[in-house]
Amino acid sequence: MKLINQGILAAKGFVAAGEHIGIKKQKKDMAMLYSKAPCRYAGAFTQNKVKAAPVIWDQKVLKAGEKVHAVVINSGNANAVTGIKGYQDTEQMAQCTAEQLGIKKEEVLVCSTGVIGVPLPMECILDGIDRVASKLEHTPLAAKSAAEAILTTDTFTKEIALEETIGGCQIRLGAIGKGSGMIHPNMATMLAFIATDINISQTMLQKALSECVETSFNMITVDGDTSTNDSVIVLANGIGGNSCITEENEDYEAFKAMLFEALKYVAISIVKDGEGATKLLEVEIQNTLDFASGKALAKSILTSSLVKTAFFGEDANWGRILAAMGYAGVDFNVEGVSLALESAAGSIHLFKQGTPLKFNEIKAKHILEEAEIKIVVKMSEGSETVTAWGCDLSYDYVKINGEYRS
Helix, strand or coil: CEEECCHHHCCCCEEEEEECCCCCCCCCCEEEEEEEEEEEEEEEECCCCCCCHHHHHHHHHHHHCCCEEEEEEEEEECCCCCHHHHHHHHHHHHHHHHHHHCCCHHHEEEEEEEECCCCCCHHHHHHHHHHHHHCCECCHHHHHHHHHHCCCCCCCCEEEEEEEEECCEEEEEEEEEECCCCCCCCCCCCEEEEEECCCECHHHHHHHHHHHHHCCHHHECCCCCCCCCCEEEEEECCCCCCCCECCCCHHHHHHHHHHHHHHHHHHHHHHHCCCCCCCEEEEEEEEECCHHHHHHHHHHHHHCHHHHHHHHCCCCCCHHHHHHHHCCCCCCCHHHCEEEEEECCEEEEEEECCEECCCCHHHHHHHHCCCEEEEEEECCCCCEEEEEEEECCCHHHHHHHHCCCC
């Protein structure tokens, strides 16, 4: 597998654009991705009971089994909790995009992200769709512009492109994502889009995405809030030249590994860019009973405000980690738990088989001064290893979210 530089437009047959249309004051706020060749489509969406109108539209398209050609995305307005009018506005966005591209509205996916509970400025949106559709092209600038246009409070773009030989053909995959706050996916406000030229059945594409989401996006958290708009969308236009993947075989596993690397990269990038975050936290639960137990323990640690603030303050207050594990709803033997912290500055053991260890506070401080820290928890219930990612909680998180609509 090779890392390449073309972002969302790495795969053959895709064009994109990103422009400022006026939803935001200055920054780009609409993106579009289009393939002339029809695409098989897979999606994973928020499990929040309050779903944004575009999520409902995209799930309807997925259920219908239609092939799709395009995705249109606006940022700055989530079109969530906007009633029947919000759904009608989503459908109108699909219709307008379809007219510009000469396709059916059912072949257009729609995504929105931003402030919840505010109606879309439809005059601005529809004019913007016309303008963005006219700018579609296959260039590095277009790929970068699309990645920029989906951002909200993000401080940098999240994009990756990969190339792999599958079925004797060079298959490419590009991905972009956004997310900084309201990040606690349970997919079942973050968005991710993947474009690939692999030839694969819709069933196998959906299977690969569902499996990869569970160990990537569903293993991150910034603030414990699950968005109304979480969506991960994969478009595969099938022009890569490989024989169609219709079963779990070597080609399927190669593609799934490729997809996972892209999703993992975007997921970790989202956590690194967590609102106000100063540190990336990785939790590795070793020797846990099963994946579900390890996930619950890791997520409990990473969502604890006390744990997060301790890492922001570079304080090895490890008791907070054990306390968070204790209310995770998982049965385990405390006497079988060991705990260590690791970073580029070294490692330190704090707790071993139920017993606190004396440790050097100065050394611990140096380890916690690093931007990336690993929390290693060794259990005694099984042989499963589970990894999740999160970030610290700083003063700036409160400031950013206290002033979100300002």
